Amino acid sequence: MLIKEEAGRLKFIKLEPVQILALGFATVIFIGALLLCLPISSADGNSTPFIDCIFTSTSAVCVTGLVTLDTGTHWSIFGQLIIIILIEIGGLGFMTFATFFAVILGRRISLRERLIMQEAFNAFNIQGMVRLMLYVMGITFAIEGIGAIILMTQFIPMYGIAKGIYYGIFHAVSAFCNAGFDLIGDFKSLTPFVENTTINLTICSLIVIGGIGFAVVTEIINNRGFKRLSLHTKVVLTTTAILILSGAVLFFLFEYANPKTMQPLSLKGKILASIFAAITPRTAGFNTISTSDMTTAGKFLTIILMFIGASPGSTGGGIKTSTFTLIFMTVISVIRGREDTEIFRKRIGRSLVYRALAIIIISFGLVMLTTMILSITQEGDFIEYLYEATSAFGTVGLTLGLTTRLTLIGKIIIIITMYAGRVGPLTLTFAFARRAQIGNTNVKYPEDKLLVG
Structure with missing residues (x-):
């Protein structure tokens, strides 16, 4: 009887990979917040309020960039180092570092840990996950090192x-x-360098490389020629290119004559600012022109790009480029009267379409809920609420100035939204909801019709 009770307890505390991911990120956030609360973490030597510490830690681990306190002036060198470590852990994923140290210590990686890695990287299978993780770390440090050297100049x-x-x-x-x-400092971001070609192009390149996903970067390095790439890589690269080019053109048109953003800049500055404005909403959070002074069209375009976000298995958030493209191509297939979704002459299974649709609906619902709560608890305009909510969900970090004015409830809801956006809305739903039992998957109900449209 005792053995059965113990077995039942072990079964009860056994967690699914998605649950371990969700709890892992939460644990790192809490530890980071405690470290930032230390007097040594602030520039003036005083303890920072816990709500601001947990907000900053969440923003760092969820690689968002929204801050209630200026990073360059409020935090000491120690505090800034804690933030950058949290950013690296959040960007690569805590499982990447856990695997790295396990390999160094000579410990064998279990099947369960490989399943968690697969979930973290959105990989198709668990084969070669440890090798991929180590490869990803090497690529990451190499790219960051090259970028750092260029920025140092x-x-x-x-x-x-x-x-x-x-x-x-x-x-x-x-x-x-x-x-x-x-x-x-002073919440200026990179606005002082709006006409600096080297800084603009370096930051943009780092954002794009980090945002297309580690699997895509690895495949590009190991393969030659677009035709030999996998469907996923083709979709990510094509969608990313289209969003950047179309976004840059639209920002150029929207902000060209705006005296508070691009009008005072040279033609080179306008082009650089347009490209930067199209890339940074892909979950990066830097800005070289004032976001609060953009035209309404520019702000709304930014919201759309923030909602789409980066690509699966990357350091970014949002619904992801592949999800957006899959639903878009599904709509095209319906318009053409075809039953299957087709991309690059490949047929996509309906289960993936349903998953993509679920991600978009859950994400849209989360953004709308956050916007509604902010509209009740904060003072501002609707565009500010929607902008802030989308930025938090997409783990972007851009703001129209609302972040520093957030009330306690506002900070809490943004913290939750950033966390949900980084872990992934569907992953978070799976982590806290009971998955359907395998035995019920064969049950099919009678088919009927419903009027739509």
Whole structure:
């Protein structure tokens, strides 16, 4: 009898991979918040209120970039190092670092741990997951290192050797992980460098590489020629290119004559600002022009891009590029009168279409719920509420100025939204909902008709 009770308890505390992922991120966030609460973490040597610490830690681990306190002036060097470590852990995933240290210590990676890795990377199977994780870490550090060196060439002449090197490393990591944290101070982000070609293109490149997904980066490195790439990689690259090019053109048109954003800039500055404005909503959070002074069209375009976000298995959030493309192509297939969704002459299974649709509906519902709560608890305009909610869900970090004015309830709801956006709305739903039993999957009910449209 005792053995049966113990077995029952073990079965009860056994967690699914999605639940371990959700709890893992929450644990890292809590530990980060405790470290940021220490007096040594703030520049003035005083303890920071816990709500602001948990907000900053959540924003760092969820690689968002929304901050209630200015990163460059409020936090000490120690606090900033804690933030950048949390960003790296959040960007690569805590399982990546756990696997790395396990391999160093010579510990064997279990099947359960491989399943968690598969869930974290949105991989198709568990084969080669450990090798992929180690490969990802090597690629990440190499790309961040190259980006840091290039940024140092610009920051060292401005801030000196020590500070220039530090700034180069911090902003390279923050950009690659799509975090959007900066050290410039006074919530200016990268606006002082709007016409600096090197900084703009370097940050943009790091954002794009970090946002297309580790599987895509790995496949590009190991394959030659677009035709030899997998369907997933083709969809991600094509969608990313279309969103960046179309977004840049639209931002150029919307903001070209705006005296508070692009009008004072040179033609080169306008082009750089347009490209940057199209790339950064893909969950990065930096800005080179004032987001609050954009035209209404520019703000709304930013909201759309933030909602779409980056790609699966990347450092970014949002519904993901492949999800957006899958639903878009499904609509095209319906218009053409075809039963199956077709992309690049490949047929997509209905289960994937249903999953993509579920992600979009849950994500849209979360953004709308957050917007509604903010409209009740905050003072501002509707566009500010929707912008803030979408930015938090997409783990972007852009704001129209509402973040620093958030009430306690507003901070809590944004924390929850950032967490849900990073873990993934569908993953979070699976983590806290009981999955259907395998034995019930064969049950089919009678088919009937319903009027739609």
